Amino acid sequence: MAGLLQINPIESLGAARAEPTAEIADIDLLHSICVELIGEQDRALLYGKIVDAAVTITGSQFGTMQLLCPPGDSSGHGGELNLLCSRGLPPEAVGFWEWVSPAAHSSCTAALKSGQRAIIADFEEWDEIAGTEDLLAFRRTGIRSAQTTPLLSREGKLLGMISTHWAKPHRPSDRDLRLLDILARQAADLLERTIAEEALRAREQELARSCSALQESENLQKMLTGELSHRVKNMLATVQAIASQTLRNCNDPADFVESFGGRIQSMSRVHSQLSTNEWKGTQLKEIVSDQMQLGPVDEAQVSASGPPVELDAAVVPQLAMILHELGTNSLKYGALSKIDGAVTIDWLVSGQTLKMRWIEQGGPTVGAPIRRGFGTRLIEASARGVGGDARMSIAAEGVRWHINVPLPEAQGKSGDAALPVDRPPVDHNPAGRNAPERSKRLLGKRILVVEDEPLLALDIAGRLEDAGAFVLGPAGNSAAALSLIEQYRFHAALLDANLGGHPVDEIAAALARNGIPFAFVSGYGRASLPKSFGDAELLAKPFDAGQLVEITGKLVA
Structure with missing residues (x-):
């Protein structure tokens, strides 16, 4: 009969049997993909398996997965697509498409604008891309066609894109697109989960950092409080020692007030200098100038010279105390007690040692001291306290002191602090006042x-x-x-x-x-x-x- 379509029963039966077989194969493929994706915990590997699955489903030569950077992100890439993973792209192409702006020309930007899948069957026939750098990039890479499927959260929020690219003009089949939709749903769920987990980890890390910072702040506060308490107690102990030792060596209350007040003022000025310099030390010349403020003394009577020397903060108080004692002793008993007397202070640096001289001229006739007074002992002890030494000599023209102080690199390496083990007790009671009752337990110890x-x-x-x-x-x-x-x-x-x-x-x-x-x-x-x-x-x-x-x-x- 004319016009009647002839159907071969055998061919019809074969087609009917082939269709269920293809569906079973697709189901098996999706099942294997699901197993791979669900079992993967590493985020980078997960992205790679999603792209591999998309390439397998569509038979493409290239594949990519991108994450949408939220608008207003601090990275400066808000609203752009960030390449998470790729297959088949050479390094230069990966660099070119690392960040894709909505203003670019590609299937992913077309999908970004429409919110739906975009298919470019042939870039060479797409008018929008003609004459752009994007078309040149596709040509260099060997890409002729592409499709992009949006990855949407369950609430419809755009998370990213999954794209496949072919080396020839191509339009994916309905079967490929159907499988891609299923893959995209799984990929979006997994991507949303990993993003949420990463956000949770970030919050946990931020909380841990906040707790750590709070703990560090509390520890710092405790340390600063402890350090402040230590310094205050040390200062009180030092003031107490100054008062005690000054009193032991003064017969007259007026002398005590003058000596005690001078030493306290000397300490105060040093602390002011160190505080101004944030306790980083100060120049030796500044210390000399400050400690030689001796009231009635004519400035011409004191000369100081030497190279610039930056003193460590730990050395400054001791050296200042030495200069204060030398100055006050000279003002009371030495060259500065005379109008025509003079003091020369000079210094040099030899290796890692500061060598300072104090030379008096034109003062009263000087003889060998009968005893070592408190000022002398304090000068010597102050020098030893920083690992140095101080030695006095008597010349015809006056007293001389040679003071050696190690500079920071050498401090703590030496220090002649030993006094003879069998030395008799020093006479701290020159005025003849009764000494405190001795403890029998310490006698001779x-x-x-x-x-x-x-x-x-x-x-x-x-x-x-x-x-x-x-x-x-x-x-x-x-x-x-x-x-x-x-x-x-x-x-x-x-x-x-x-x-x-x-x-x-x-x-x-x-x-x-x-x-x-x-x-x-x-x-x-x-x-x-x-x-x-x-x-x-x-x-x-x-x-x-x-x-x-x-x-x-x-x-x-």
Whole structure:
């Protein structure tokens, strides 16, 4: 019959059987893809498997997955598409499409504008891309056609794009697009999950950082409070020592007020200088100029010369105290007590040592001193406290002092702090006042004193000697203390818990090895003691003579 369509029963049966077979194959493919995606925890590998699946489904030569950067993002790429993963693209193409602006020309930007899938069957036939850098990039890469499927959250929010590209003009089949839609749904869910997990991790990390910052802030506050307490207590102990030692060497209350006030003012000016420089040290010439403000003295009577020397903050107070004592002694008894007297201060740097001279001329006739006064001992102790030394000599024209102070690189490496172990107690009572009653427990006992604050060290030594003890030291640094422990025998030790900001664990351990009982002297409190010696005796600054003698007596009992 004309016009009647003839159907071959065998061919019809074959087509009917082939269609279920293809559907089963697609189901198997999607199942295998789901298994791969769900089991992957690594985000980068997950993206790669999604792109691999898209390439497999569409039979393309290239594939990409992009994430939409939220508008207004701090990265400066808000509203742009960021390349997460690619297949088949050469490095230069990956760089070119790392960030894609909505103003660019591609299937992904077309989908970005429409919110729907975009298919470009042939870039060469697409009018919008003609004459653009994007078309040249596609040509260089060997891409002729592409499709982009949006990745949408369950709420319809655009998360990103998944695209496949072919080397020839191509339009994907309905079957390919149907499978891509299923893949895109899974990919969007997984992408949304990973984004949420990453946001949660970021929040957790931010919370952890906030907690850490809060803890650091609390620790810093505790440290600053402890440091402030330590400095205040140290300052009070130093002032107490100045008062005690000044009183011991003054017969007249007026002399006491003048000497005590001068030393306090000297300390105050030094602290002002250091505070102005944020405790980073200061120039030697500034210290000399400041400490030579001696009231009635004509400026022409004092000359100072030497190269610029930046002094470490730890050295400045001691050197200032030395200059103050030299100046006041000269004003009272030396060259500056005469109108035509003069003082020359000069210095130079030799290696890592500052060498300073104090030369007096035109003063009263000078003879050898009958005894070493407090000022002399303070000058010597201050120099030892920073690892240096100070020596006085008597010339026909006047007193001379040679002072050596190690500069920062050499500090702490040496320090001649040892005094003879069998030296008699120093006479701290020149005016003949009755000395305090001596503790029988300390009579004849040898006590090591380790303290880096010269005034406090002298006060401790003086009070112990008043109680009948022989004092070894004082040692102002670890090297001097360890040297004394190695060379001499003694009954007990008093150990500053912090020497110039350095721990004293090594000194404490050396004392313990030698079976020497000791007590820490500290303004920090017990929490600052070395962990291995947290239960040791502690003498808290400031303290009085009774507390000092009591705890030392307990050590030697």
